[in-house]
Structure formats: structure tokens, C-alpha cells
Amino acid sequence: MHSQTTTQSEHVNTLHDKANQYLTHSISDYFNNSLRFEQFSLNACNIFLDYSKQNLDENVMQSLLGWADDMQLNTAIKGMFGGERINHTEDRAVLHSILRAPADKQKSVLGEQVANEIAGANQQMKELCQKLHKGEYLGCTGNAITDVVAIGIGGSYYGAKVAQESLKAFHQQSVKVHYLANIDGSAVAEKLALLNPETTLVIIISKTFSTQETLLNAKSARSWLASYLTNYDISDHFVAVSSNITKAIEFGVKETNILPMWDWVGGRFSVWSAVGLPLAIAIGYKNFEQMRAGAFQMDEHFQNAPFAENMPVLMALIGIWNSSFLGYNSLAVLPYDHSLRAFPGYLQQVDMESNGKRINHFGDEIKLTTAPIVFGQEGTNGQHAFMQLMHQSNEIVPADFIVSLTSNSDYHHHHTMLVANCFAQSEALMVGKTLKQAKANLTEQGLSANDVERLAPHKVMPGNSPSNTIVFDHFTPKRLGAFLALYEHKIFVQGVMWGLNSFDQWGVELGKELGTSILAVMGGESNDTLSSSTQNLISKYLDKRQ
Numbered sequence: 001m002h003s004q005t006t007t008q009s010e011h012v013n014t015l016h017d018k019a020n021q022y023l024t025h026s027i028s029d030y031f032n033n034s035l036r037f038e039q040f041s042l043n044a045c046n047i048f049l050d051y052s053k054q055n056l057d058e059n060v061m062q063s064l065l066g067w068a069d070d071m072q073l074n075t076a077i078k079g080m081f082g083g084e085r086i087n088h089t090e091d092r093a094v095l096h097s098i099l100r101a102p103a104d105k106q107k108s109v110l111g112e113q114v115a116n117e118i119a120g121a122n123q124q125m126k127e128l129c130q131k132l133h134k135g136e137y138l139g140c141t142g143n144a145i146t147d148v149v150a151i152g153i154g155g156s157y158y159g160a161k162v163a164q165e166s167l168k169a170f171h172q173q174s175v176k177v178h179y180l181a182n183i184d185g186s187a188v189a190e191k192l193a194l195l196n197p198e199t200t201l202v203i204i205i206s207k208t209f210s211t212q213e214t215l216l217n218a219k220s221a222r223s224w225l226a227s228y229l230t231n232y233d234i235s236d237h238f239v240a241v242s243s244n245i246t247k248a249i250e251f252g253v254k255e256t257n258i259l260p261m262w263d264w265v266g267g268r269f270s271v272w273s274a275v276g277l278p279l280a281i282a283i284g285y286k287n288f289e290q291m292r293a294g295a296f297q298m299d300e301h302f303q304n305a306p307f308a309e310n311m312p313v314l315m316a317l318i319g320i321w322n323s324s325f326l327g328y329n330s331l332a333v334l335p336y337d338h339s340l341r342a343f344p345g346y347l348q349q350v351d352m353e354s355n356g357k358r359i360n361h362f363g364d365e366i367k368l369t370t371a372p373i374v375f376g377q378e379g380t381n382g383q384h385a386f387m388q389l390m391h392q393s394n395e396i397v398p399a400d401f402i403v404s405l406t407s408n409s410d411y412h413h414h415h416t417m418l419v420a421n422c423f424a425q426s427e428a429l430m431v432g433k434t435l436k437q438a439k440a441n442l443t444e445q446g447l448s449a450n451d452v453e454r455l456a457p458h459k460v461m462p463g464n465s466p467s468n469t470i471v472f473d474h475f476t477p478k479r480l481g482a483f484l485a486l487y488e489h490k491i492f493v494q495g496v497m498w499g500l501n502s503f504d505q506w507g508v509e510l511g512k513e514l515g516t517s518i519l520a521v522m523g524g525e526s527n528d529t530l531s532s533s534t535q536n537l538i539s540k541y542l543d544k545r546q
């Protein structure tokens with residue numbers, strides 16, 4: 001399916017030529033066209049995208065869309081949804097989206113047997129949720145489970161965590177769901193101190209069941225349970241979600257308490273599978289299904305809307321224009337919504353772990369800048385921190401402002417101020433402030449001519465920073481599903497355009513390997529391949545080790 005490299009398209013050269021000219025184009029000037037906002041915004045699945053504050057026009061869009069055709073984006077989309085093994089370095093299909101599709105679609109793509117496995121896993125999730133909510137899941141001392149600790153990291157953590165926080169209004173009161181991801185012992189101690197072992201269920205989530213952090217945290221949780229519940233069989237306090245059933249059983253999880261995963265669901269896209277179990281427990285299985293339904297709605301939009309009106313495709317092309325052509329190598333993700341405060345962290349994994357690569361399908365270096373450095377924080381906190389750099393440094397940082405029109409709380413006047421700040425920031429980043437304006441402001445404030453001259457340059461803001469504003473009414477499970485799928489597909493499209501495999505993560509694997517080797521050195525093994533810096537740091541640690 002990979003018929004050509006990114007740079008073989010003539011549109012790429014055209015876009016490079018255009019970029020030089022657009023770099024000095026004022027975004028504000030696009031608004032001389034009174035239809036700018038109408039023409040550069042769209043609605044899909046109850047999510048509204050305003051991209052009128054981007055530094056592009058119809059001309060650039062046409063080249064980007066032409067390039068998408070050259071890269072056979074349409075075929076690539078069909079390939080992914082149809083179950084082609086597009087993750088070619090691991091020889092796997094990429095089918096997280098099938099988990100949110102109706103059963104007949106699952107059957108036609110995966111066959112009857114796997115479709116039945118999916119249905120079985122869903123049934124298992126549903127029953128477990130119901131049992132917990134009714135207080136019928138009992139711990140070994142006969143008390144009902146009241147708390148669930150989900151142990152997992154990366155994709156086996158972030159999706160469920162971010163969705164659970166976003167959907168607070170839908171939380172079930174009967175069971176509290178907690179997460180443990182970091183390997184730091186302080187995190188473990190803090191979490192376990194809140195819990196009663198008699199009424200705690202531990203869900204170990206690991207696709208491979210070999211991730212160091214997850215296994216160590218799970219072992220510590222097991223010791224904690226065992227030390228309190230001596231003389232009891234604690235196996236009912238464990239549930240596992242994994243594609244490695246053997247290892248989960250070896251750990252001590254009952255086979256009937258293991259929910260499956262499949263190799264065609266990538267970790268960072270796995271919240272739609274049983275990896276979403278803690279989330280389903282937190283919000284109820286019906287709401288979890290609604291979230292899948294929302295994502296399916298976005299899947300349908302993505303597969304059927306013409307590219308010029310296709311939200312994930314447009315967001316992908318805009319992002320590529322910014323990073324690969326205009327040379328803006330970062331993306332600030334700024335949710336003006338407290339419930340989405342974990343979203344920047346989640347997106348860091350989904351985006352950077354997917355597209356933070358420089359080699360194309362043919363094994364050659366990609367001649368374009370690929371994934372941006374994604375960072376962000378909830379508004380307005382970010383305004384009092386890194387946004388200074390966005391206004392006045394010599395970096396241009398494109399931004400995604402994400403804002404809910406309705407408040408999640410009764411403090412409506414807070415919400416008005418929050419939204420006002422969001423709109424003010426995107427406007428200020430675009431408009432900036434000229435030297436002339438800065439001087440006029442200072443003169444108005446009554447400063448002496450000398451002070452006006454001295455201070456004015458410090459008050460200048462270059463402006464012209466592009467941004468998207470993504471707007472929705474408050475989150476429902478369905479809308480959140482659509483929103484998460486929007487970013488998933490955006491990232492997929494970007495991978496196709498850059499000609500890279502968005503679904504492996506060899507860089508992360510190297511860290512895991514070295515982590516294991518260094519742990520062995522700390523345990524007494526010698527390893528002369530390590531640098532003297534690392535050897536000495538290990539010695540320093542060993543000198544102090546308690």
C-alpha cells in the first residue's frame with residue numbers, strides 16, 4: 001500500500017514555496033474577508049472547530065488536500081478500518097475503532113470467532129460493573145468491594161484516567177475508582193493509605209503483562225493485601241486485563257477474572273477495550289457504551305465526509321502545515337475546562353508516541369519535520385506560566401484551545417470569566433501588539449517620553465500565532481468519545497501524510513530494555529557497555545541505598 005514517499009508529491013514543493021510567503025502574512029488580515037469565520041470552521045458530531053485563526057487560506061488548503069490525494073489517504077483510511085496490517089514493523093492490524101462498531105461490522109472485519117470474543121469481553125465487563133454497583137462483588141472477608149485500584153501505565157492508564165476525570169457528573173456513587181501508574185513508592189504508599197484491603201479490588205491492566213512499573217506496583221498491592229488478609233484466599237481481589245493470559249494466571253489472577261486484549265489494539269488507543277474497565281466501573285457500563293457510540297459517530301464522519309469538510313483530516317493538515325512547512329515545532333493544548341486537565345498529558349502519549357518518528361515506511365529519513373512537541377495545561381493556569389513565552393519569545397507556538405460553552409458547576413460567573421480568558425488568549429496571540437501601539441498605551445498612561453521609549457520594546461508582542469478553537473457544550477460520554485476519536489484520527493492522518501508507522505514505539509522499548517540492564521547492574525551484574533556517567537551515577541545510588 002505504500003506507493004510513494006512523502007516528498008515525491010509535487011504539492012510538497014508547492015507548499016514549501018508557499019510557506020516562505022505565508023510566514024510573513026498577517027493572520028488578522030484574513031479577516032478582511034467577512035466570511036472568514038464561516039469558511040474556516042465546521043461542525044461534526046456536536047463538536048465545533050474554528051480554524052479561522054490559522055495562517056492559511058483556500059490556496060494552501062487546496063495544496064494540502066492535493067497532497068492528501070497523492071498520499072492515497074482515502075485508501076489508507078479504508079485499509080485501517082478494513083483490518084490491513086498497517087503496523088508493518090510489528091505486523092499487526094490497527095483496529096481499536098472496531099471495538100466501538102456494531103457487531104455486524106466486527107464480524108465482517110474480524111470474523112465470527114473474534115467478534116464473539118469481543119462480545120464475551122463486553123459481557124464480562126458489564127457483569128462486573130453491575131455486580132460492583134449492586135454491592136454484590138464481595139472481598140474475601142465477605143464485605144462488599146467499595147474501592148477499585150487500577151494499576152497500569154501509558155496506554156493502560158491515560159485514556160481511562162482522562163475520561164473518568166472528564167465525566168465526573170456521571171460517576172456512580174457506589175464504588176470509587178483510583179489509579180496507580182507511577183512506579184514511585186511514594187505514589188503507592190499514598191494510594192494504599194486511603195484504602196481498606198478488605199473492600200479493595202485491584203485491576204491489573206497490562207497488554208503485555210511485562211511492564212516493569214505495572215508488575216512491581218501489582219506485586220506491592222498483592223503484598224499489602226496478603227499482609228492484612230492473612231489466612232484468606234485473596235484471589236478474588238484481583239482482576240486482570242491483558243493479552244498475555246498465561247502471565248496473568250502465573251501472577252495469581254483467576255482465569256475467570258481475566259479480560260482479554262488483542263494485538264490489533266495499540267496500547268495508547270486501548271481505552272475502548274477492556275482497558276476501559278475502571279472507567280466503565282466509574283461511570284457505569286451504559287455510559288461507557290455511550291462513549292464508544294460517540295467515537296463510532298466520529299469514525300463514520302471520518303470515513304465518509306469529503307476531506308475538505310472532514311474534521312480529523314482538516315486538523316491533521318493544519319498541524320502539518322504548521323510543523324512541516326511553517327516550521328512551528330510545538331503544539332500547546334489548552335483546555336479551558338477543569339475536567340479536561342489530564343488531557344494534555346494523555347495527548348502527549350497519543351500524539352508523540354505515535355508520530356515522534358523520522359523514518360518512513362521504506363526505512364528512509366523523512367525530509368519534513370514530523371510530530372510537534374505537545375504540551376499544555378488547563379486554562380487559566382497556563383496563562384500564568386508558559387504562555388508568556390507564547391506571547392513574546394521568538395518561538396511561534398500553535399495552540400488548540402478547547403472550551404466548553406456550559407459550566408460543569410453552579411458558579412456560572414466563573415465560567416463566563418474562564419471562557420472570556422480563552423477567547424482573549426487566542427485573539428491576543430494572533431493580533432499581538434506593535435511598537436506603535438505599545439508607545440500609544442504608555443503615553444496614555446502618562447509616562448514621560450523617555451520612559452515610553454525605554455519601555456515600549458518590552459511591551460511589543462509579535463502576534464501571528466495560529467490557533468484552533470474547539471468548542472462544545474459540556475461533555476457527555478458520547479461527546480467525549482467523539483472528541484477522543486477526533487484526535488486519534490488526526491494523528492493517524494498525519495502519520496499517513498508523513499509516510500510513517502504511527503503504531504509502533506521502538507524508542508520506548510529501548511528505555512525499557514536499558515531499564516532492565518541497569519537494574520541488573522544495581523543487583524551486582526557488571527556491564528561495561530554503560531558510559532562512565534551512568535556507571536558513576538549507579539555507584540552514587542548504591543552508596544546510599546537503604
Ligand SMILES: O=P(O)(O)OC[C@H]1O[C@H](O)[C@H](O)[C@@H](O)[C@@H]1O
Nearest residue numbers: 154155156206207208211267508
Ligand atoms: O499495557 P502494557 O503492556 O503494560 O504497556 C503499557 C505501555 O507501555 C509502554 O509505555 C508503551 O509504549 C505504551 O504504548 C503502553 O501503553
